[in-house]
Amino acid sequence: MNKKAAHPLHYAVRLWFIVICLGQSIFAYYILMQYYRNTALGDLEKWNNVNPHFYDKSDLTGNIIFGLHVALAAVITILGPLQLVPSLRARVPRFHRISGRVYIASAFLVSVAGIYLTWVRGAVGGPVMQVMISANAAIILICAYFAIRSAMERRFKVHQQWAVHLFLGMSGVWMFRVFLMLWLLIHRAPVGFDPKTFTGPFLTVLAVSVYIMPQAIAAWYFGVRGSGPAYQRTVFATFLTLVSLGMAVGSFAATMGMWMPRVME
DSSP states (O other): OOHHHHSHHHHHHHHHHHHHHHHHHHHHHHHIIIIIHHHHTTOGGGGGGTOTTSOOTTOHHHHHHHHHHHHHHHHHHHHHHHTTOHHHHHHOHHHHHHHHHHHHHHHHHHHHHHHHIIIIIOOTTHHHHHHHHHHHHHHHHHHHHHHHHHHHTTOHHHHHHHHHHHHHHHTHHHHHHHHHHHHHHHHSSOTTSBTTTTBSHHHHHHHHHHHTHHHHHHHHHHHHSSSSOHHHHHHHHHHHHHHHHHHHHHHHHHIIIIIHHHHTO
């Protein structure tokens, strides 16, 4: 076996990828059942089971934009992990190119729609969350631009790095829910925030942690994976393994405590 492949970092990355694939697959199922099903049944008011800002009878434009936002959310949640599978890129490059274009186009549209909804409809959590969500959207737009630009310039190594940054940006909404549920599972109470107003220091820290910090973590990974002392890769592998375990527990908590109960309503 290749020495680099045998390094703990190799297995830590694969564990992270498996956890995030399974977790986002469940999240995609939740989106399909919560929004697609209710839309098909004409029961649009059930959109507000999650957020009172989602459906407004008096705002047709906003409803259409939210519908587009949610429709694309399921698409990107399904397509996102597929963009990072090396064997898939090598064996069916045409699928990768087409799905990649769909993914990046969806990234642009979902981000613009998200900014519109955040500032026109409002966001649970008030101005702080509006700023954080907008920062996440800006990160997605920047990463999508450089991902497509580097691909067009045939700088595929750079393109793959931007694709990872984009995937992490697009995963921010999922990670926010996962780590929120992990926090609630650990404390058994809404520690550090007010559940009624959905404001508080913990939510601010969480938003920074899932919307902004993953970009720095990805840069850290690209810096240590191919060079540098082995201990740096071991440190990163340990960190990533702990994050993955946290995501696994948080995904289970979100599935059982939030997503499946709403699907069953």
